[in-house]
Amino acid sequence: MAVQPPAADRRIVIENVAIATVDAQDTEYARGHVVVLGNTIESVGDGPAPAWLDNVARRINGEGHLLTPGLVNTHHHFYQWITRGLAQDSILFDWLVALYPTWARIDEDLVHAATQGSAAALLKSGCTTASDHHYVFPRGGGDVLGASVAGVQELGLRFTALRGSMDRSKKDGGLPPDHAVEDTDEILAASESAVDKWHDASFGSMLQVAIAPCSPFSVSTELMRQSAELARRKGVRLHTHGSETAEEEEFCKQLFGMGPTDYFESTGWLGEDVWMAHCVHMNDSDIAKFAETGTGVAHCPSSNARLAAGIARVPDMLRAGVPVGLGVDGTASNESGELGTELRNALLINRLHGRPDALTVRQALRLGTMGGARVLGRQAEIGSIEPGKLADLALWKVDGVLHSSIADPVAALVLGALPPLAVLFVNGNAVVENGRLTTVDEDRIALAAARAARDLAARG
Numbered sequence: 503m504a505v506q507p508p509a510a511d512r513r514i515v516i517e518n519v520a521i522a523t524v525d526a527q528d529t530e531y532a533r534g535h536v537v538v539l540g541n542t543i544e545s546v547g548d549g550p551a552p553a554w555l556d557n558v559a560r561r562i563n564g565e566g567h568l569l570t571p572g573l574v575n576t577h578h579h580f581y582q583w584i585t586r587g588l589a590q591d592s593i594l595f596d597w598l599v600a601l602y603p604t605w606a607r608i609d610e611d612l613v614h615a616a617t618q619g620s621a622a623a624l625l626k627s628g629c630t631t632a633s634d635h636h637y638v639f640p641r642g643g644g645d646v647l648g649a650s651v652a653g654v655q656e657l658g659l660r661f662t663a664l665r666g667s668m669d670r671s672k673k674d675g676g677l678p679p680d681h682a683v684e685d686t687d688e689i690l691a692a693s694e695s696a697v698d699k700w701h702d703a704s705f706g707s708m709l710q711v712a713i714a715p716c717s718p719f720s721v722s723t724e725l726m727r728q729s730a731e732l733a734r735r736k737g738v739r740l741h742t743h744g745s746e747t748a749e750e751e752e753f754c755k756q757l758f759g760m761g762p763t764d765y766f767e768s769t770g771w772l773g774e775d776v777w778m779a780h781c782v783h784m785n786d787s788d789i790a791k792f793a794e795t796g797t798g799v800a801h802c803p804s805s806n807a808r809l810a811a812g813i814a815r816v817p818d819m820l821r822a823g824v825p826v827g828l829g830v831d832g833t834a835s836n837e838s839g840e841l842g843t844e845l846r847n848a849l850l851i852n853r854l855h856g857r858p859d860a861l862t863v864r865q866a867l868r869l870g871t872m873g874g875a876r877v878l879g880r881q882a883e884i885g886s887i888e889p890g891k892l893a894d895l896a897l898w899k900v901d902g903v904l905h906s907s908i909a910d911p912v913a914a915l916v917l918g919a920l921p922p923l924a925v926l927f928v929n930g931n932a933v934v935e936n937g938r939l940t941t942v943d944e945d946r947i948a949l950a951a952a953r954a955a956r957d958l959a960a961r962g
Contacts, residue, residue: 510540512559514930515551516897519564520911523887524571524871528864530912536569538893541706541930546887566901567924568911570867571886572630572894574874575841577741577779577800577829580634580650581608583616583623584955586837594747594809598677601834606682607961610644615954617653618947622939623839624830625659627920630894630928631874631884632659632841635741635779637666637716639684639692647696651709658933658941660707660894662878664714664741665696669725675757676720686725689715690732697736705883706892708929710738717743718762719753723769730770739879740771741800744778747811751783763788772797777877779829780805781819782812789815789822798825798877801869803847804838805831816852816869817860827874842920845870849916863916893930898923 517535522528523546535551537544545552582605589600608616617634624632636650647665654661667689670676676683684692693713701711713733715721721742733740745751745762758765763784766772772791777798784792792799801816819826828848833839849866861869875885883892898921900906900914905921908914915921926934933941 511557512540513544513555513557514538514560514562514893514927515555515558516562516564516569516895517551519897520568520900521546521887522568522570522864522867522912524868525886525888536887536895538895538927538930541893543887543889543891543893545889562897562925564897566899568898568900568915568921569887570628570896570898570915571871571884572896572926572928573628573841573870574827574878574885575624575629575632575830576777576798576827576874576877577802577831578620578624578632578634579636579832579834580617580620580653581605581613581636581638581646582832582834583619583839583951584612584958585834588834592809593749594811595677595749597809597835602678602682604958604962605638606640606679607958608638608640608643608646610646610649612954612958613646614649614653615950617650618657618942619951620833620839621654621657621659622942622944622947623833624841625657625926625934625939626923626937627840627842628896628898628923628926629841630660630896630926631662631878631880633662633664633712633741633878635664635666635714635716637668637714638682639667640682651700655709656942657939658928658931660884660928662710662712663696663700664712665693666714666716667693667725667729668716668720670720670722674722678720683720686722686728689725690728693729694732694736697738701736701738703737706929712739712741714741717750718758718765719750723758726769726771733775740776742771742778744781745783745788746780746806747809748783761788763791767791775879777825777827779831780811780814782806782814784815784819789819789824792819792824793822796825798827800829800877801826801848802829802831802836803844803851805829805835807847807851808835813851813854816848817855817857820865825873825876826869827877828870840920841870845916846920863910863913866916867912893927895927896923897925
């Protein structure tokens with residue numbers, strides 16, 4: 503029996519495939535190859551792979567397929583998988599008021615089931631790296647953050663866990679019910695503990711942690727300031743919601759005497775280690791401040807539309823140099839839970855400004871790959887197909903009935919229906935094959951999520 507080489511020495515060869523590398527030059531190959539060695543990309547180029555390669559554990563003929571970097575999700579709320587389809591016709595503040603009481607009843611078992619449903623939807627839509635903003639920690643609910651970490655690890659998704667928080671409840675002028683918030687000191691201690699327990703800053707890390715107070719209308723100014731100080735002391739990133747709706751802007755002006763961006767600046771929340779979700783209502787000054795400081799944006803087009811929040815000025819942000827990535831947002835405001843479909847929605851929604859070239863198909867793909875990698879601070883590791891980067895790769899089938907008449911494979915991916923995934927690699931491991939998860943039983947996840955949704959509803 504032949505002795506297999508160590509996993510780090512094994513190669514995967516993908517050839518005869520259209521490749522969109524999303525490198526700095528937007529290099530593409532109509533019929534190229536990629537060689538993976540262990541968990542990193544060894545080579546990429548035109549034509550067939552080198553003939554001398556040894557230890558080839560798998561060879562894939564990519565005829566009729568498009569190879570792209572794995573997609574990067576910069577904003578999500580996994581726990582919302584079990585509260586989809588509720589408050590269907592509400593703007594953000596009304597939607598939150600309707601759902602906060604339900605979310606305040608979650609526990610670690612429900613969060614585990616919801617996390618696995620959310621992560622499955624992401625993987626099946628081409629996402630290889632995701633961040634999850636979890637900010638609801640009911641008393642007696644157990645280790646809900648640990649449940650989300652465990653749920654993701656089982657599926658094989660590269661993960662940034664965002665330790666969120668709320669300490670401004672209704673009695674303090676905020677939106678969350680009083681029993682749904684935590685004490686400020688408790689939050690800071692738990693946030694630091696999460697970083698110490700889980701954050702891995704090494705190259706190729708599968709798990710990182712960021713500190714993420716929820717929003718200006720659910721978090722005290724003191725918590726915002728101290729969270730920024732804590733994150734910078736621990737060397738981790740910062741995330742929150744910002745400028746999502748006109749109502750939020752008015753809230754900030756009434757409570758703080760300034761708009762959201764100026765408020766964030768006053769609390770130390772602008773910088774290359776910060777990214778904000780949504781940023782729909784941004785004026786020229788706001789965009790300039792984000793560009794000057796390198797503050798990132800998680801653009802969530804479907805959720806913004808679902809909650810009638812408005813259209814973010816993404817083309818203007820990109821021209822100014824603001825780092826922008828894509829986000830699904832929670833599945834209670836984007837029920838599909840897919841990141842792949844956000845490529846198309848980002849392009850179409852931003853053209854509603856009346857500019858047919860507001861975003862091109864390749865800009866949309868960049869938002870979902872290198873844009874997201876930059877926002878998460880991982881652009882040296884993921885987001886493009888280049889030698890030395892991690893082998894997070896999506897192989898899309900674009901020769902089927904839904905796509906075969908589109909000559910440009912990138913246009914087929916972005917403008918057409920979301921293509922089937924032939925293979926999705928995370929860290930060199932195939933986690934999706936022919937559209938199905940390889941690491942877990944999809945049917946088990948579906949049943950567990952349905953039970954969790956019924957259980958949570960019954961607790962009302």
